[in-house]
Amino acid sequence: MSTFVTPLQFSTVQPNLYRGSYPREINLPFIETLNLKNVISLTPKAIDSESDGSLTNFCNANNINLIHIQAGKVKVPKDKSKKADKPKVKRKQKAVPIEYDTVIQCIRVLIDKNNYPCYIHGATDNDMITSLIVACLRKLSFWSNIAIINEYLTYNSSINIHERNFIENFNSEITIDNTKLKDKVPWIHMQSITNTNKTLPKLVFEQQ
Numbered sequence: 001m002s003t004f005v006t007p008l009q010f011s012t013v014q015p016n017l018y019r020g021s022y023p024r025e026i027n028l029p030f031i032e033t034l035n036l037k038n039v040i041s042l043t044p045k046a047i048d049s050e051s052d053g054s055l056t057n058f059c060n061a062n063n064i065n066l067i068h069i070q071a072g073k074v075k076v077p078k079d080k081s082k083k084a085d086k087p088k089v090k091r092k093q094k095a096v097p098i099e100y101d102t103v104i105q106c107i108r109v110l111i112d113k114n115n116y117p118c119y120i121h122g123a124t125d126n127d128m129i130t131s132l133i134v135a136c137l138r139k140l141s142f143w144s145n146i147a148i149i150n151e152y153l154t155y156n157s158s159i160n161i162h163e164r165n166f167i168e169n170f171n172s173e174i175t176i177d178n179t180k181l182k183d184k185v186p187w188i189h190m191q192s193i194t195n196t197n198k199t200l201p202k203l204v205f206e207q208q
Contacts, residue, residue, distance in 0.1 A: 002029060003029075004029055004030035004033065005026045005027055005029075005030060006020065006027065006030050007020035007021045007022070007023050007024070007027045007030075007031075007121070008020065008021035008125045009021050009125070009155055013120075013134055013137070014185070014187045015116075015187075016116040016117040016118065017110065017116060017117070017118050017120070018034060018117070018118070018119045018120070019119070019120050019121070019130055019134060020119065020121055021121060021122070021124065021125040021127065022043075022121050022122065022123060022124060022125065022127075023039075023055060023119075023121060025054045025055075028054065028055075028058045031058070031119065032058075032062060034117050034119065035117055036062070036064050036117045036118060036119055037064065037065060037115060037116060037117060037118065038064065038065045038066075038067055038109065038115050038116075038117075038118045038119075039059060039064055039065070039066050039067065039118070039119045039120075039121070040067045040069060040106060040109060040110075040118060040119070040120040040121070041066060041067065041068050041069070041121060042069055042071040042072070042098075042102070042106075042120065042121065042122045042123070042127070042129045042130060042133065043068065043070075043071065043072065043122065043123040044070065044071070044072045044073060044123060045068075045070075046068035047066060047068065067109060069102060069105045069106060069109075070102070071097070071098050071102050071122070071123075071129045072097050072098070072122070072123055072129060073097065093160070094160065094162065095162050096132065096162050096163055096166045097128065097129055098129055098132060098133075100136075100170060100172055102129075102133070103132075103133055103136045103170065103172075104172060104174050106120070106133050106137075107136075107137070107140070107174060107203075108174075108176065108178060108179070110137065110185070111176060111179050111184055111185060111188060111203070112178070112179040112183050112184075112185070113183050113184065113185045113186075114183055116185070120133065120134075128156060128163070130155075131152050131155045131156055132152075132163065132166060132167065134151070134152075135148050135149075135151070135152050135167045136167060136170045136201070138151070139167075139170055139192075139200060139201055140187075140188050140189060140192045140201060140203070141187050141188065141189050141192075142189045142191060142192070142200075145167070145168055148167060149164065149167070152167070170201055171198060171199050171200055171201055171202075172201050172202075173201070173202045173204060174201060174202070174203050174204065175204045175206060176203055176204065176205045176206065176207075177206045177207070179205070179207070180205070180207040180208065181193075181205045181207065181208050182208075184205075188203070193205065
């Protein structure tokens with residue numbers, strides 16, 4: 001009998017949309033059972049055969065499209081010979097590691113029902129960026145801010161003022177030029193297309 005090991009923090013966001021930690025080799029047999037079409041990697045650098053041969057080979061063998069959306073900073077090796085000039089930034093003071101453009105890039109992939117099943121992950125086992133993306137997606141389903149924050153805290157031990165503001169202030173008007181309205185995933189609320197509330201995001205489809 002095969003033993004399946006799910007990625008850390010694995011869960012279903014919506015039908016056929018999954019989130020979790022960076023997939024390790026031990027997770028790949030389980031990932032295969034999801035019959036994915038796409039994996040969205042929210043990482044500083046694109047994943048390739050040099051950086052992660054097991055994941056790229058797995059995706060190639062299973063006809064899975066590995067989509068890279070740049071997110072987070074590339075880590076630079078520290079020079080231990082030099083003392084740090086700046087004090088370490090406390091968790092509650094840290095800025096959000098992504099821009100709204102990153103969220104919009106994800107939405108343009110995830111809005112199309114033909115791109116599913118799909119798995120979305122960040123660069124680490126406990127990745128804040130994935131949580132921020134999912135939180136913004138929830139606004140397209142008209143979740144309340146309280147419900148969104150509660151879900152966020154399920155995957156993160158805390159939320160600082162910058163993260164809360166990033167989620168609550170996500171109100172971009174997003175032009176969708178790569179997907180027809182009829183191919184929209186059902187969990188996107190129609191009010192996200194028709195709403196006139198300037199405090200909420202709005203989708204504008206160029207193709208009907």
